[in-house]
Each structure stands twice: as structure tokens, then as C-alpha cells.
Amino acid sequence: MNKRLYIETVGCQMNVLDSEMVVADLRRHGYELVENPSQADTVLLNTCSVREHAEEKIYSQLGRLRIDKHKHPEKTIGVMGCMAQKDQKIIFERAPYVDLVVGPGQLQQIPELLEKIRSGGGRQMAVSLDRKAGAQEVIRRSHETFDPLRDPTMRPTPFQAYLRIQIGCDKFCTYCVVPNTRGPEQGRPPEQILSEARVLAEQGCKEIILLGQTVNSYRYAADGQTTRLAGLLRQLHEIDGIERLKFVTNYPKDMSEDLLTTVRDLPKCSPYLHVPAQSGSDDVLKRMKRGYTVADYMEMMERIERILPEAAVSSDFIVGFCGETDEDFQKTVDLVRRCRFKNSFIFKYSVRPGTKASERLEDDVPEEVKSARNNELLAIQNAICEEDNAAFIGRTVEVLVEGPSKKSVKRGDDGPLVQMTGRTPCDRIVVFDGNRRQAGHLLPVVIHDASAHTLAGVVRTQHTGPEVFGIGVPAGA
Ligand code: SAH
Ligand code: SF4
Ligand code: F3S
Numbered sequence: 001m002n003k004r005l006y007i008e009t010v011g012c013q014m015n016v017l018d019s020e021m022v023v024a025d026l027r028r029h030g031y032e033l034v035e036n037p038s039q040a041d042t043v044l045l046n047t048c049s050v051r052e053h054a055e056e057k058i059y060s061q062l063g064r065l066r067i068d069k070h071k072h073p074e075k076t077i078g079v080m081g082c083m084a085q086k087d088q089k090i091i092f093e094r095a096p097y098v099d100l101v102v103g104p105g106q107l108q109q110i111p112e113l114l115e116k117i118r119s120g121g122g123r124q125m126a127v128s129l130d131r132k133a134g135a136q137e138v139i140r141r142s143h144e145t146f147d148p149l150r151d152p153t154m155r156p157t158p159f160q161a162y163l164r165i166q167i168g169c170d171k172f173c174t175y176c177v178v179p180n181t182r183g184p185e186q187g188r189p190p191e192q193i194l195s196e197a198r199v200l201a202e203q204g205c206k207e208i209i210l211l212g213q214t215v216n217s218y219r220y221a222a223d224g225q226t227t228r229l230a231g232l233l234r235q236l237h238e239i240d241g242i243e244r245l246k247f248v249t250n251y252p253k254d255m256s257e258d259l260l261t262t263v264r265d266l267p268k269c270s271p272y273l274h275v276p277a278q279s280g281s282d283d284v285l286k287r288m289k290r291g292y293t294v295a296d297y298m299e300m301m302e303r304i305e306r307i308l309p310e311a312a313v314s315s316d317f318i319v320g321f322c323g324e325t326d327e328d329f330q331k332t333v334d335l336v337r338r339c340r341f342k343n344s345f346i347f348k349y350s351v352r353p354g355t356k357a358s359e360r361l362e363d364d365v366p367e368e369v370k371s372a373r374n375n376e377l378l379a380i381q382n383a384i385c386e387e388d389n390a391a392f393i394g395r396t397v398e399v400l401v402e403g404p405s406k407k408s409v410k411r412g413d414d415g416p417l418v419q420m421t422g423r424t425p426c427d428r429i430v431v432f433d434g435n436r437r438q439a440g441h442l443l444p445v446v447i448h449d450a451s452a453h454t455l456a457g458v459v460r461t462q463h464t465g466p467e468v469f470g471i472g473v474p475a476g477a
Contacts, residue, residue, distance in 0.1 A: 003031040006040035010058065011048025013211050013248065014104070014182070015081055017162040019046045022080070022107055024151035029111040033153075038068060042076045042114060044100075047083035049177045051350035055083055062095040069097040076100065076117050080107065082181035085127050086354070092123065103127035105143035105167075105183055128183055136184065143168055143183030147196065152203055157402045159206045159440040165193050165232065166212030171251065173278075174289045174356035175318060175349060178213055185213070187220040190227045194235055201241035206440065207400055208242055214251035216259055230262040237266045243442060244268055244400060244425065250275040252292050255300050260307040271308050272342075272427040275300070276316035280335030281328035284321055287361060294335060301339055312342035312426035319377060320370030321349045322361035329373050336380055340388060342426065343453070344381045348374050382452045389428070389450035396460055397424040399445045401438045405431050430455045 005026055009019040022044065023033060037043045043065060048054040062079070069075055078100035079091050085103030092098055099117050102110055105128035113124040129142040145167045155161050169178050170185040197208055210232075212218055218229045229247065236245055245268050252275050263269040279285050282293050304311050317332060336344065348370040351363045404413065405421035413419070420434040422443075431454055432445050438459075449456040 002041055003029070004034045004040045005031040005042045005044065006034050006037045007044045007046065008037075008061070009046040010054060011046070011050065011081060013162050013209070014164070014213075015046050015048060016156070017164055017211060018081065018104060018107055018146070020151050020154035020162075021146050021149055022046075022110055023154050024149035025108070025111055026114075027151065028149070037065065041072075041074065042078070043068075044078045044080055044110075047079055047081040049082040049086045049181055049352065051347065052352075053350065055087075058083055059094060062098065066095065066097055076114060078102065078110070078114070080104070080110070082177070085181040086177060088125065088127050092125075099123055101125040101127065104181065107146040108144060131180060131183065140184050140186060143186070145186070145188055147188070147192070150196075150199065150203070155205075157439070158204060159400065160402070161200045161203075161205045161208055162211050163193065163196055163200065163208050164188065164211045165229075165247075166215060166218050169213040171214060171291070172289065172356065174287065174361065175321060175352065177352040177355060180354050182213065185217070187218050187227075189222070190220055190232055190235065193232065194239075197236050197239055197242065201239050204241075204440070206242065206442070207244040207246065208236065210236075210245070210247040212247075213249060214254065215247045216250045216254045216256070228256075228258075230256070230259045233259075233262055233266060233269055237268050242268060244270055246270045246272055246427070248274045252277065252290075252297050252300050255303065257303065257307070260304060263311075264308050270425040270427065271311040272314075272425065273304065273308075273311055274314045274316075276345075277335060277339070278316060278318050279321065279324075279328070280332035281324070284324055284328050284332075287322060287357075288318075289356070294331070297335070298338070310426070312428070313339065314342045314344060314427070315339070316345045316347065317377060318347050318349050319373040320365035322357055322363055322365070324349075324365055324373075329377075333377065333380060336377060336384070340384050341381065342388070342428070343385055344377070346374055346377050346381070385452040386450070389452065389455055392428070392447045392450055392455050394447065396444050396446050397428070397430060397455070397457070399424060399430045399432075399443050401434070401441050401443055403439045404436065407431075424455075428455055429453060430457060432457050432459055434459060 007019055009015050034040050047058045065077055076099045079098055080102040081104055084101045091101050106126035109126045116124055129139045147164055152158055166187050168183040168185045172179050216229050220227045277297050351358050399422040401420055401422040405419040408419040417433055419431055421431050430445055444460040445457040446460050447455045447457040
């Protein structure tokens with residue numbers, strides 16, 4: 001029997017990684033991946049619940065699949081990920097032609113559940129326990145991390161891989177659905193993480209991006225010993241073949257001196273820190289229950305500046321959170337101006353059922369005000385990006401080449417010279433004219449042009465850079 005799988009992924013890096021695992025698992029069960037839902041007999045949507053808009057898009061995609069299912073009733077349609085955990089049976093009610101609902105803590109069950117559906121067992125659902133459904137330990141166990149199987153073809157590129165070090169979140173920011181969908185925070189055992197990293201290195205992976213909702217809060221205690229992120233980085237640094245280590249997302253309160261000095265002292269650690277501030281107003285931060293003040297955040301920025309002066313820091317902001325006044329918003333603008341983030345992701349507040357904010361605070365900022373604040377903050381951040389990127393002109397940066405750029409893929413370039421793209425250690429995107437064979441290499445690139453989001457340059461060869469020969473040594477000596 002044919003087993004053709006189509007999978008579509010939205011949401012954060014966690015979901016990208018989950019899809020990689022599920023595809024690896026299903027391939028082992030005889031499935032092949034196809035590029036179009038119409039060619040598939042199994043369609044999986046890996047979903048996100050972080051904002052209402054993300055969910056609406058999934059429900060409209062399900063609406064399109066309904067027609068497909070009507071024509072091909074034997075087709076299996078599954079919803080996995082955070083929306084599956086959050087909405088559970090509601091998905092069957094809103095889209096009765098869905099066959100499978102699987103939360104992010106139950107992904108290991110997918111092959112078996114698909115088999116049950118195929119053999120006439122009807123609709124299947126596997127979700128984890130709600131956060132208040134029982135004893136802590138039982139709830140914890142119901143959110144299983146699903147990591148050992150890897151599928152290189154599903155990675156961002158063959159040379160880069162995500163590696164989960166932590167699941168869940170215990171911070172309970174009042175606006176956020178993630179502690180409900182992903183369950184309690186749990187650090188994975190260091191031995192598991194290290195052995196997975198070794199496998200990735202053997203598969204040719206050069207950059208590993210460690211994942212956790214609050215990755216720098218990582219903690220694993222066993223046999224009287226506690227491992228934190230800094231210790232883990234030191235061990236990962238020893239692995240041959242791995243050339244770059246990054247980690248996302250950081251929680252401001254847990255950006256310790258020890259972690260920053262570790263990043264400074266380990267050459268493979270990228271000086272790139274994504275540490276969302278969310279707001280620049282203490283009142284708003286308090287209502288968000290973020291656990292820090294603007295002064296705390298600035299203190300953290302000073303610590304970063306002192307220990308890692310070259311670091312690029314990026315952030316997330318929510319505008320239009322409950323009760324946010326013009327003054328509060330101006331304080332966010334001030335924070336963005338003072339911190340000069342490498343980039344910021346800016347979101348309009350979206351009420352999420354089941355969160356503290358949805359129960360206790362009024363979503364009282366009108367949509368037009370949210371949009372205006374979003375645009376204003378974006379324009380300020382873009383101007384900063386443009387100025388700070390311009391400072392790179394004339395400098396040489398080290399680029400891990402990822403492959404042909406979006407532009408050259410779109411143009412269908414197939415000659416020997418194509419526009420290639422990659423990233424600097426501080427996560428800036430660089431484009432240059434090169435060839436496909438450069439993918440996966442670390443190359444020095446001299447920057448000659450810059451826009452808000454991209455640096456452009458040329459690969460430095462021995463002939464373009466005097467310092468390659470050493471100062472004072474004439475070329476060709
Ligand atoms: N764990 C990470 C990110 C989680 S979700 C962290 O703590 O930073 C990614 C981003 O989505 C958040 O940083 C926040 O800016 C945004 N976000 C989360 N819930 C939201 C909501 N209800 N409305 C709008 N944006 C939200
Ligand atoms: Fe959500 Fe806050 Fe946890 Fe991030 S730290 S996932 S924003 S609850
Ligand atoms: Fe979305 Fe779940 Fe990630 S809600 S942002 S996919 S953890």
C-alpha cells in the first residue's frame with residue numbers, strides 16, 4: 001500500500017524540529033515524503049497557537065483540505081503540534097473530516113495511530129494532560145520529548161541542525177499559551193544531548209542551534225550534580241566537526257555572568273543572544289508577569305556589553321498588551337533606541353484562551369492603535385538595523401554558507417555563478433556571488449553593501465586581502 005506523506009509546518013523552531021522527527025519516524029515506517037498535499041495519502045499539519053492569526057490560517061488550510069478529502073475519502077488528515085494540544089476535540093468539531101489530533105508531547109504515537117486509522121479504527125486523538133489535571137510528576141511524564149530520530153533532509157540546511165535541550169515552560173507569562181501547550185519545563189539529560197550532537201556532527205552538521213523556550217534556564221540535576229547551559233556548551237564545544245553553537249530563546253533573568261563568560265571563552269559559541277524584552281514599561285512587564293523590570297533588563301544589557309562587547313542582541317516585543325498607554329509604548333520605543341537590537345520581532349497582542357491575561361485583563365487597546373504602534377516600532381527598529389549594518393561595510397566577516405539565496409532560487413539561476421547566502425556568527429544574513437560547492441563552508445566575506453536586513457559582499461581570496469599574507473609581507477613573497 002502507498003504511504004505518501006505531506007507535512008506542513010508553522011510556528012517556532014520547536015515545530016520545525018518536531019516535524020523533522022516525525023518525518024524520520026514515518027520514513028522508518030515506510031512513508032515517503034511528497035511536496036504537494038494532492039499527491040499525498042497522509043497530510044499532517046504541524047500547528048502553532050501563539051497568536052489567533054496563526055490558528056486562523058490553519059483552520060483555513062483545513063478548509064481547503066476538506067475539498068480534497070471529499071474527493072479522496074481514503075486520505076488521512078492529521079493535526080499535530082500546539083493547536084492540537086490546545087483545541088483537542090474542538091478540531092474534530094470544527095473540521096469533522098480530520099482523522100488525527102496529536103499534541104506535541106505525544107508525537108511518538110503518530111505511526112501507530114495512523115496505522116489504526118488505516119485499518120478502520122476511526123478517528124484518533126493523543127494529547128498530554130492539562131497543567132492542572134493531576135500530580136506534577138504525572139503531568140510531566142505525559143509530555144514526552146521525542147528526539148532520537150533525525151532526518152537530515154528536513155533540516156534548515158544539511159549543515160545546520162536544531163537540538164532540543166529543554167521542553168515546556170514554567171514561566172507562565174500572562175499572555176502566553178506555550179506553558180499550556182508544551183507542558184512543564186524539563187531539561188533533557190546531558191548525555192542524551194551530547195550523543196545526539198555527536199550523531200549530528202557525523203552527519204556533517206557544522207552548526208547546532210540549541211532549543212528551549214527559556215534555553216538559558218536549562219537545568220538538569222542527577223546524582224547530586226546539576227548541569228546548566230554553560231556546562232553543556234563546554235561539553236558540546238569538544239565535539240569535532242561542530243564549528244558553531246547557538247542557543248535560543250533566552251530569558252532575561254537567567255542571563256548569568258557564567259553563561260556570558262563561557263560564550264566569550266569558547267570560540268565555537270556565537271556571540272548572538274536572542275533575549276526578548278517584550279515591553280519597555282515596568283507596569284506592562286508586571287501585568288505580563290515577566291519577572292523583571294526595565295532596570296533589570298538594562299543591567300543585563302550592560303553585563304552583555306561588558307563581557308561580550310561584540311555580541312548581537314535581538315528581541316521580541318508585544319505591542320498593545322492590556323492597559324498599554326501611549327506613555328507605556330513610548331517607554332518601549334526608548335528601550336529599543338537605547339538597546340539598538342540587531343533585530344526585533346514585533347507582535348500585536350492577541351488574546352489566548354486559557355491564559356491569565358484572557359481571564360483577568362481586558363484586551364482594551366483598539367486594533368488600529370496596535371497596528372500603529374507595531375508600524376512605528378518596526379520603523380524605528382529598521383532604521384537601527386540599517387545604521388548598524390552599514391557599519392559592517394569594509395569589514396570581513398566569517399560566513400557559514402547555507403546555499404543559493406532566495407533571490408537566485410526564485411530566478412531559477414543555474415549557471416556556475418549564483419547568489420549564495422549564509423550567516424555571520426552574530427546571525428547577520430550575508431549574500432555574495434559564489435557557487436553551490438561553497439555550501440557548508442565557513443568563508444571570509446568582505447562586506448561592500450548593507451541594507452536593514454542583509455549584508456552583501458565578496459569572498460575574500462588570497463588576492464583580495466593583504467592581511468592574509470601578514471602585515472608587511474608583500475603579496476607573492
Ligand atoms: N519562549 C520564548 C518565545 C515564545 S513565543 C520567550 O519567552 O521569549 C514567541 C513570541 O511570541 C514571544 O516572545 C512573544 O513576543 C510573542 N507572543 C507570545 N504570546 C503572544 C500573544 N498572546 N500575543 C502576541 N504575541 C505573543
Ligand atoms: Fe511564553 Fe513566557 Fe514561557 Fe516564553 S517564557 S514561552 S513567553 S510563558
Ligand atoms: Fe507556536 Fe507552540 Fe512554538 S504555540 S510558537 S509552535 S511552542
